[in-house]
Amino acid sequence: MKKITTLVAGLALGLLSNHATFAQEDLSKMLLPMDSRVKTGVLPNGLKYYIMKNAEPKNRAQLRLAVKAGSVLENDEQQGLAHFMEHMNFNGTKNFPKNELVNFLQKSGVRFGADLNAYTSFDETVYMLPVPTDSIEVFKKGMQILEDWAHNATLDPSEIDKERGVVLEESRTGKGAQARMRDKYFPVILNNSQYAKRLPIGKDDILKNFKYDVLKQFHQDFYRPDLEAVAVVGDIDVDMVEKMIIEKFSGIKNPANEKERTKYNIPLTGGTDVAIVTDPEQPNTIIQILNKQPKRKDVTYQDRREGMVRSLFNQMLSSRIQELTQKADPPFQFGYAGYGGFLGNLDAFTSFVVAKGGNVEKGLKAILEETERAKKFGFNASELARAKTQYMVGQERAYKEKDKTDSEQMAEGLVGAFTEDENLTSPDFSYDFTKKYLEGVKLEEVNALSSTLITADNRAVILMAPEKDKATLPTEAQIREWLNTAGKNVTAYVDQTVDKPLIAKLPTGSKVTATKQIPEVGITELTFANGVKAVLKPTDFKNDEILIGAYSMGGTNLYADKDADNARLASTIASIGGLGEFSSINLRKMMTGKVARVMPYITGTSENFNGSTSPKDLETSLQLVYSYFTQPRFDGEVIKGFLANQRDALANQQKTLTPEKVYNDSLSVILSNYAPRNLPMTVERMEKIDAQRAFDIYKERYADASDFTFVLVGNFKNEEIKPLLEKYLGGLPSTKRKETFKDLGIRTPKGKIEKTLYKGTEPKARVTMVWSGDYEVTPENETQVEALSEVLEIKLIEKLREEESGVYGVGVSGSTTKIPAKRYNFRIAFQCAPENVEKLVSRTLAEIQKVKDAGAEATDIEKFKAETKRQTETQLRDNGFWLGYLQGQYQDGEDVKEVLKEDEMLKKVTVESTKAAAKKYFAENMIKVIMLPEKK
Missing domain, CATH: 3.30.830.10 (Metalloenzyme, LuxS/M16 peptidase-like)
Incomplete structure (x- = not known):
């Protein structure tokens, strides 16, 4: 939960404030105004507040507590304790003892880590809490949490000792080549300033051994109202929130003898x-x-x-x-x-x-x-x-x-305004x-x-x-x-452009021959005379956004092993060359001012498009789609450079095998049962790439659009865009070939497989456990897989992190596929100290066995249901969700109305159903891959 300020950051120009009349005055004396939609104030104790009503998403608010206290303020005994203090605010406050804060929020549908989070930087600590506003009880509790974070941490010694292990594990995740080199060059580039000596993660020996009072002193010195701000943005009553802030935060007192909040600088040495x-x-x-x-x-x-x-x-x-x-x-x-x-x-x-x-x-x-x-x-x-x-x-x-605009973006902007x-x-x-x-x-x-x-x-x-x-x-x-x-003999840049239309002769297109309405989910299916299908979902979620997706069954699996690498690079080689008479450089210049992005890509089982556009540039986007079908451009020079860079990158990777690459590559080949097509790319294979053959494969894949389905989601009206769709999608080439995907039979191997790797010098272990098998595709089973994944993650975070203090995080993912085969996959992964691997693996398996024996705990199922319902409420008003969902449902041949049955599916998640699911999915097929440091 730490965030170190990025060294190479873009300049932040404010994107949000009130309408103003510009006078002919000295601009240096005219102050930029705060957005008039933001209500601001300062309490007598110095705490600042920012409140803004914003209806996106509905029934939600983003709460922030920002503290102008980060690692740069630590003394020698406190290195790492600004960040440690951030952790402790989740481990017991006056009104939420021990882990009750996280427990309450999870039951309210707020996910720990994904929604509820915080970060510590050099100069500030920021706490982030999204809460629903359709429940006044939950919202009030959210405001109480903010107040507790501001000054009510209990800092119980037993909780401090438990959290030491968690923070040390977070420190462990950051160790490696980058950290070792950073420790050497930071003093140089930061001129031996306080910033060079105060990385937010701190020092391990201090994290292990600091005395309780040292942490309490940091809290007392810097968690005070004159260094704090509260920001509330969302679907709220501004006046009510202001009253709550005044009521809850006015009584917080600054310490009697305030410690100076030193503003450290990085000196400029001149040379x-x-x-x-x-x-x-x-x-x-x-x-x-x-x-x-x-x-x-x-x-x-x-x-x-x-x-x-x-x-x-x-x-x-x-x-x-x-x-x-x-x-x-x-x-x-x-x-x-x-x-x-x-x-x-x-x-x-x-x-x-x-x-x-x-x-x-x-x-x-x-x-x-x-x-x-x-x-x-x-x-x-x-x-x-x-x-x-x-x-x-x-x-x-x-x-x-x-x-x-999403309230989260607004809240982040207000935090930046404060800091x-x-x-x-x-x-x-x-x-x-x-x-x-x-x-x-x-x-x-x-x-x-x-x-x-x-x-x-x-x-x-x-x-x-x-x-x-x-x-x-x-x-x-x-x-x-x-x-x-360097640069003494440079010549002036020559700006070369092409002054021609992208498409020399526009297509005549073809008419819609069939229309189907599915009013339950607000979509319309159009079929054109050339066979192309378009699925349209007009929305009002964004004013200036249309998302485009497309698929056609086929893909790289249709090609023999000798062409596998050529096929894998086909869409890249085609897309980097530009389109028609436009090189990629000139295409980019020609697209200046247009909000239109479309890219083709090919998977093992399909050829696809992904894109986004503004409504005014939809025609340009459709012209790009049409051009990728009809006039892809082979640019030998660009391709030569691309392949040279790829070979060089691979050569570097092969010469210096990092622990991350060794582990990820090993895991990948084990899970694919060492299938030749799934082996990591090498320099030798890259040298054999036939660029012309790859380009020809691309043209083969996109020679026939008759089996393509396009999905458009966003701000449009069906009848208004229909002529454009008829012109460009209806004008795509069509040979009406009959084609589907090919199942190559690549499966995760059966049985129990264990593999231990040794790589790296840091005392860091990686653990991944995978269960897989055949799967019966039903909406009920999909929900049970999701539920089992979530309740296990909740439980393993509770046991491995909070009780064992052995990990910083645990990832549990459950997934299913229908194409090319009906399969399920559960994956559990974490990092830890090498000496704790056996203990934590055993604890993980024990928790799985408990679910197999007795089912998940009712309280964890309650959390899963609350989180899922809250997540769905926001997803249903998100263009990106609908694009992915509709494309997936059509591609898998599933009912697009399934999303409306969520409540019905969630009711079927019970203690008994999780017990049955655990027995079914956590069966005999288990792969365990562990990486330990190299033996000395």
């Missing part, structure tokens, strides 16, 4: 610092350059305008760097450059490269040359025009969705601001930013590489030389 770090488990070579600068705030109109200019700069530079990866010989596997937030009092212009073939010089010089090109020659007017268009589209979308001491502006304000000031941004102004953002001052360079490459890595002196000399 260039270089850190070269290696690790045996680091698989690739990464170089990062940070040009650190004082943090830029978003407080005045001038701040916002300057932020807008930086956003345009980032967008244009990012587009150029993306083009570099689409060459025949890309200079790096991945590259990034842009300005954004960093940490503490600093921002940074960050350049980042994953070197190809470990060639640091080539990768570093390529990214430096691109930034130097921007400094020397600037951007072109055509690039700025596209960036402005794209920026405006983003503001327009936020404006259009202002009454359909950054800024206002959260409204979509109306941002939209009007952009309309007024965007056009006035001149090319000279954007180009001048390069010299401001990309400097040689306050620069930090981090080189991370595999230990085996240590002898061949560049020296610090070489890196400094490249920094100073």
